[in-house]
Amino acid sequence: MVSKLDPWGAVHVDDYSKLFEEFGISSFDEILPELKDPHPYMRRKIIFGHRNYESVLRAMREHRPFAVMSGFMPSGRAHFGHMMVMNEIIWHQQQGGDAYAAIANMEAHAVRGISWERCRSLGINEYILSLIALGFQPQENSHIYFQSENYRMRDLAFELGIEANFSEVSAIYGFSGETHLSHMESVMAQSADILHPQLAEFGGPKPVVIPVGADQDPHIKLTRDLAYRTRKFLVEQREGYISIRGKAASTSLMQAAEQVLRQGDFGKVKRYEEHIDVTDIQDRQGLADGTLREAMDQLIIKLETVHGEYGFIPPASIYHRFMTGLAGGKMSSSRPESHIALTEDPKEAAKKIMRAITGGRQSLSEQKKLGGEPEKCSIYEFLVFHLSDDDNELLELDAECRSGRRMCGTCKKDVAERIQRFLTEHQQAREAARERLPEFGIKD
Numbered sequence: 001m002v003s004k005l006d007p008w009g010a011v012h013v014d015d016y017s018k019l020f021e022e023f024g025i026s027s028f029d030e031i032l033p034e035l036k037d038p039h040p041y042m043r044r045k046i047i048f049g050h051r052n053y054e055s056v057l058r059a060m061r062e063h064r065p066f067a068v069m070s071g072f073m074p075s076g077r078a079h080f081g082h083m084m085v086m087n088e089i090i091w092h093q094q095q096g097g098d099a100y101a102a103i104a105n106m107e108a109h110a111v112r113g114i115s116w117e118r119c120r121s122l123g124i125n126e127y128i129l130s131l132i133a134l135g136f137q138p139q140e141n142s143h144i145y146f147q148s149e150n151y152r153m154r155d156l157a158f159e160l161g162i163e164a165n166f167s168e169v170s171a172i173y174g175f176s177g178e179t180h181l182s183h184m185e186s187v188m189a190q191s192a193d194i195l196h197p198q199l200a201e202f203g204g205p206k207p208v209v210i211p212v213g214a215d216q217d218p219h220i221k222l223t224r225d226l227a228y229r230t231r232k233f234l235v236e237q238r239e240g241y242i243s244i245r246g247k248a249a250s251t252s253l254m255q256a257a258e259q260v261l262r263q264g265d266f267g268k269v270k271r272y273e274e275h276i277d278v279t280d281i282q283d284r285q286g287l288a289d290g291t292l293r294e295a296m297d298q299l300i301i302k303l304e305t306v307h308g309e310y311g312f313i314p315p316a317s318i319y320h321r322f323m324t325g326l327a328g329g330k331m332s333s334s335r336p337e338s339h340i341a342l343t344e345d346p347k348e349a350a351k352k353i354m355r356a357i358t359g360g361r362q363s364l365s366e367q368k369k370l371g372g373e374p375e376k377c378s379i380y381e382f383l384v385f386h387l388s389d390d391d392n393e394l395l396e397l398d399a400e401c402r403s404g405r406r407m408c409g410t411c412k413k414d415v416a417e418r419i420q421r422f423l424t425e426h427q428q429a430r431e432a433a434r435e436r437l438p439e440f441g442i443k444d
Contacts, residue, residue, distance in 0.1 A: 161188045346421075
């Protein structure tokens, strides 16, 4: 049972299916068939859940604007667990999305007490260089930034703070009377990170997906709520019709919304004092699959922005499994023995692999008799998550391990060689990336 997801704690999830029931996260399996060429993380069920990713899929399919955004707290060395998020950002950028990567130095300074200078050094030398080396590209609406230097985001954080109150934030994050205000402010900064790609100067409202581990879900839920609260209208699908509720809309704005909906020719439009209903809808298929509600919402969002409002679309999210630490438990920056850093000496990384806990049995004879348990093996995970592009190879290795034909020493040696080769190449690419920092507006 997972009773609480803590963005700043050590969360280990044994049964990810519980998250569907307890936290309302949807299974990614339901929408996987809609992707023509999914990322290996999606195909291999490493990405297991989502919130409203359908909106991003539709934008991809229809070649409409969308974005991907996530962040990294510079509290330690970047490792293979962080690389998962980097790869997901880059993949969405390659699919045509705007991409945003925040170095959460305000959060690191407030929550971990790390100096500004140390935050900057870790941000560049651990995270940004690896992100660029892995393929992040400089584009008009794609940005890598430090929270403290993004004043438009910080202005938005101040505005979002008006929509949140102390008791609500305390209930979500477990804040007490001892929690200092800067820690609380860092929460608003993260919500602003997530929503600011939808500001007018970045192209306006659009679907935005946030790739995260399940422990970050409290940030997603709060930000979705804040996005709803900033809206003047809510477009809701009812049984057989669509209702547009004017939460805080003036009479003139309600009249403008009615006119826009009539011009859209969706069906019969009737305005009441605080809501507008669209009935006798012509496109029944569009009503059934939700695309008609989204089309109406897009019109209303455009209306809101024309009248100087934000018109935010609640962000989507995708959730990936945690990588198992080399010594068991979750891979963590605060436990050097649990992870391999992207800046680690390749030979030392290989030695860590040779010492890692596997899914093997207690003895060689027992391994041959009972077979191994690859689902419990951090070594096999490195292949599934990062070091093998061949699904058939993984299936063969899985079968050999379970049958007792493959021993742990063989796997360790293979993965040690692969990880040494990967790190050597990645670190060379990082050195080349240092020369490209000015392209991203970053001074080394």
